[in-house]
Each structure stands twice: as structure tokens, then as C-alpha cells.
Amino acid sequence: MANIPPSGTLKMFEIASKLEAEGKKVYHFEVGQPDFPTPPNIIKSGIDALNDGFTKYVSSRGVPALLDAIEGFYGRRGISIDGRKNLIVTPGAKMALFQGFLSAIDIGDDVLVLSPAWPTYRVMIRTAGAKPVDVPTSVVYELDEEALKSAATKTVSALVINSPNNPTGGVLQESQMRLIYDLAVDHDFAIFSDEIYEALVYDGLSQTSMLEVDPSMEQSIVISGFSKTYSMTGWRLGFAVGNEEVIENMVRIQQNTTSCAPSFAQMAGVEALCGDQSSIKSMVDSYSQRRDKMVAGFRDMPEVTCEIPLGAFYCFPDFSKYGLSSNTLAELLLIKTGVTTAPGKVFGDMWDGHLRFSYASSLSVIEEGLAKVKEFLETLD
Ligand SMILES: Cc1ncc(COP(=O)(O)O)c(C=O)c1O
Structure with a gap:
């Protein structure tokens, strides 16, 4: 186990839990699970x-x-x-x-x-x-x-x-x-x-x-x-x-x-x-709408590039123009805006300019959370 590094997202989880305990709003874009109930x-x-x-x-x-x-x-x-x-x-x-x-x-x-x-x-x-x-x-x-x-x-x-x-x-x-x-x-x-x-x-x-x-x-x-x-x-x-x-x-x-x-x-x-597969179709339709909203949100941020994901429920936008490591950017975003993400580096050293955002959350959370990200990035310019 000495060769196994600690989880790259543990620190983020601790900060988010502390903010929530203080009654602050946290936007959970780090999650890797659907937000829908089991059918x-x-x-x-x-x-x-x-x-x-x-x-x-x-x-x-x-x-x-x-x-x-x-x-x-x-x-x-x-x-x-x-x-x-x-x-x-x-x-x-x-x-x-x-x-x-x-x-x-x-x-x-x-x-x-x-x-x-x-x-x-x-x-x-x-x-x-x-x-x-x-x-x-x-x-x-x-x-x-x-x-x-x-x-x-x-x-x-x-x-x-x-x-x-x-x-x-x-x-x-x-x-x-x-x-x-x-x-x-x-x-x-x-x-x-x-x-x-x-x-x-x-x-x-x-x-x-x-x-x-x-x-x-x-x-x-x-x-x-x-x-x-x-x-x-x-x-x-x-x-x-x-x-x-x-x-x-x-x-x-x-x-x-x-x-x-x-x-x-x-x-x-x-x-x-x-059994009945109709709830799967409606979940997929929702993810697709949320994806479009999230991609549009990132494309409205001048220094950020975001490709259109064709599957799963994640966007992996590139923030490298800001010159910060993904850990630093993710931590700053969380502390300043309550937006929790997964730093790109955990997905491979060469992806340090990116953050992963999950769109397994409602359209209103996506809209509010991305507005906070945009506002925050403007303070870095
Ligand atoms: C790529 C990938 N594989 C497997 C899993 C784990 O799936 P399970 O809940 O069935 O263990 C995840 C969960 O996040 C995942 O992202």
C-alpha cells in the first residue's frame, strides 16, 4: 500500500464538507453517480x-x-x-x-x-x-x-x-x-x-x-x-x-x-x-439537455475550451490558459465559489490544465454553478 498514493480528491471532499457544515452552498460537480432515484x-x-x-x-x-x-x-x-x-x-x-x-x-x-x-x-x-x-x-x-x-x-x-x-x-x-x-x-x-x-x-x-x-x-x-x-x-x-x-x-x-x-x-x-426501459430513455434525455447547458456555459467563458462529450455524464474543459495547476484551481474554485470539481491531474499527469465537471445534477444547479465559475475566472484575468 506504500506505493498507492492517497486519493486526489480527498482534500476537496474535506473542504466541501467543512463549507457545508458552516451552512454554505456547495455545487457538487465532482460526483460520479447519477442524481436520479433507482426506477x-x-x-x-x-x-x-x-x-x-x-x-x-x-x-x-x-x-x-x-x-x-x-x-x-x-x-x-x-x-x-x-x-x-x-x-x-x-x-x-x-x-x-x-x-x-x-x-x-x-x-x-x-x-x-x-x-x-x-x-x-x-x-x-x-x-x-x-x-x-x-x-x-x-x-x-x-x-x-x-x-x-x-x-x-x-x-x-x-x-x-x-x-x-x-x-x-x-x-x-x-x-x-x-x-x-x-x-x-x-x-x-x-x-x-x-x-x-x-x-x-x-x-x-x-x-x-x-x-x-x-x-x-x-x-x-x-x-x-x-x-x-x-x-x-x-x-x-x-x-x-x-x-x-x-x-x-x-x-x-x-x-x-x-x-x-x-x-x-x-x-x-x-x-x-x-423490465420497462422507459425511465432509462428519460434519464438519457435529461443528461443530454444538461450536457448542452454545461457545454454552452463553458463556451461562454473566453479563456476556457470545452469539447462536446458524446457519452457518460462528464465535461472535461481546459483551463490551462490561466496557468494554474488543476489542484490549485479546483481548491480556489471550491473555497471562493462553493463549486466542487475533480482536478484533471487525477486522470493522468498530462491533464493538469483540466477540471472534470459532472452534469449529473439539475439544470438550475448547472446554471448557477457555472455562473459562479465565470465570475470567479474574471477575477483571475
Ligand atoms: C469508468 C468507471 N468504471 C467503473 C465504475 C464503478 O462502477 P460500479 O459502481 O459498478 O463499481 C465507475 C464509477 O465511477 C467508473 O467511472
Whole structure:
């Protein structure tokens, strides 16, 4: 653990808590979770499951009804998986990633991470005894083919991608996914494809799954879950899809660590995947409106540049013209205006000019908060 740096956002959290305790208004743009309640049909099925006795340990791989539901979910996208061989249900996508890293990478390996990237990957990779190596993309997460090719050395055993991406909202195009896959085959490294934001894409776009590119799952482990799509962060429900060997290893880790994902939550997951999907559409519509409002707000700030995110619920504007580190800027913003953000540096050293703003908050909070940011930036000019 001595090699694991403390969380880059802890200090911000402490300042925000202190401001709130003093009765000051804080605008929470740092959050990584939907602000919507879990849809009522899903809550009801969780309660029903508790009443029906889903209060015990269940199979470490997952309850059969949920394995079938996830198989069906991919089947509707034209992706064929065997839920009893290629799938494990975990307490959140985080646990699926961690088990996947422990199963597929060795101590001393290099693991490439397309950057900017959610900081948890690097911590997990280090905890598994390997070394994370950032490979830069563009600010909208477009692949830099040359950078990736030159990073793909002999010591690399895996690559982590995340589309739609946290923090940029960028979505990898199918051609880029194919290029990544071809390189993985040539250099024989595993691809961890974190697809947790797969349903949150805008402007009529659709996300490409690594399972469409690598249907045999020889090279890839796909991770997803219920936290973001169904606003179920606290239920702790995620899953991984991969070849039989790697999934079997993950099942053995799960048997000896968390045992299983919460059983009643798994039954709620069946309803999430098989029940009414209309609340998902309305959440996606809301995010899309909020995104437009947030991007327009940043574009109204003369020294700030902000690309349009195509997915997830984050904007990653560039403040580098102000010449401040992202930690300093984030702290100043919080103390002076009550606006809490995630400093760009936590997503990779080269992103220090940026701040991540989540738009999982109401239109009025976005409007008020961004007005405060604009006012504050004018004092820096
Ligand atoms: C990219 C990414 N992957 C995974 C997760 C974690 O998902 P879960 O709640 O299913 O553990 C998050 C949460 O913020 C995330 O941003």
C-alpha cells in the first residue's frame, strides 16, 4: 500500500464538507453517480426479492436468472455469450475490474491505460503488483495510433480502455476499437474494456462493445454494470464477460473474497434488464439537455475550451490558459465559489490544465454553478 498514493480528491471532499457544515452552498460537480432515484419497478423487485428469501449467499458466478438476463441483454445487441461460461456477476463493476486484473496480469507486468483515465485503474493495477503506463489520447478520447503502437512493448500484458470515457465523455469509434484489437492480437496482450457508461450516449450515437470486435473473447474482458445506466450505485451490481478460463479464475477469487454479489440486488438486476426501459430513455434525455447547458456555459467563458462529450455524464474543459495547476484551481474554485470539481491531474499527469465537471445534477444547479465559475475566472484575468 506504500506505493498507492492517497486519493486526489480527498482534500476537496474535506473542504466541501467543512463549507457545508458552516451552512454554505456547495455545487457538487465532482460526483460520479447519477442524481436520479433507482426506477420504481427495480426498487419493487428488490423488495419483493427480499420478501421471497433472497437474503442468503448465492452462487459465486451469479443467480441463474441474472446470468440469463445478461445473456439476453447481449443477445438483443447481436452479441452471443454463454452466461454459464463467459460471465460473472460481481458486487459492482469495480470488483469485476479488480478480479479481472488479479486473474490476468502478473507481478512486474506493464499495463497500458488509455489516458485520461479513471484513477482507480492505476491503483488496482499497482495493487496487483503491475505497473500502469499511460498512453495519451486526444482530449475527446480519440486514439493516438502511433502513441499506442510505440507503447506496446514486450513487457505489456494488458491494456485498459473505457468507452464512453470518464472523464472526457469521449466514445471510441468502431474502427479505433478494431485497431486496438489487432494490436492486442499482434502483441498478445489482454484488453480490459470498461463499458459501464455504455447506455449513456447522445445525439443518436451508439457505443461499440469490444465483444462485437472480439466475439470469441480470446483477447478481451468486458466489464459493465448497473450503477450508471439504472442509477443503482448503492446496490453494488456489476459483471464481467470473458473467455471461460479468465472468468473461471475470477469465480475462484470471488468464492474466496466477497462470495457473491448481493442476492436481492441480483434479482432487481433481472428487472432492470428485462423490465420497462422507459425511465432509462428519460434519464438519457435529461443528461443530454444538461450536457448542452454545461457545454454552452463553458463556451461562454473566453479563456476556457470545452469539447462536446458524446457519452457518460462528464465535461472535461481546459483551463490551462490561466496557468494554474488543476489542484490549485479546483481548491480556489471550491473555497471562493462553493463549486466542487475533480482536478484533471487525477486522470493522468498530462491533464493538469483540466477540471472534470459532472452534469449529473439539475439544470438550475448547472446554471448557477457555472455562473459562479465565470465570475470567479474574471477575477483571475
Ligand atoms: C469508468 C468507471 N468504471 C467503473 C465504475 C464503478 O462502477 P460500479 O459502481 O459498478 O463499481 C465507475 C464509477 O465511477 C467508473 O467511472
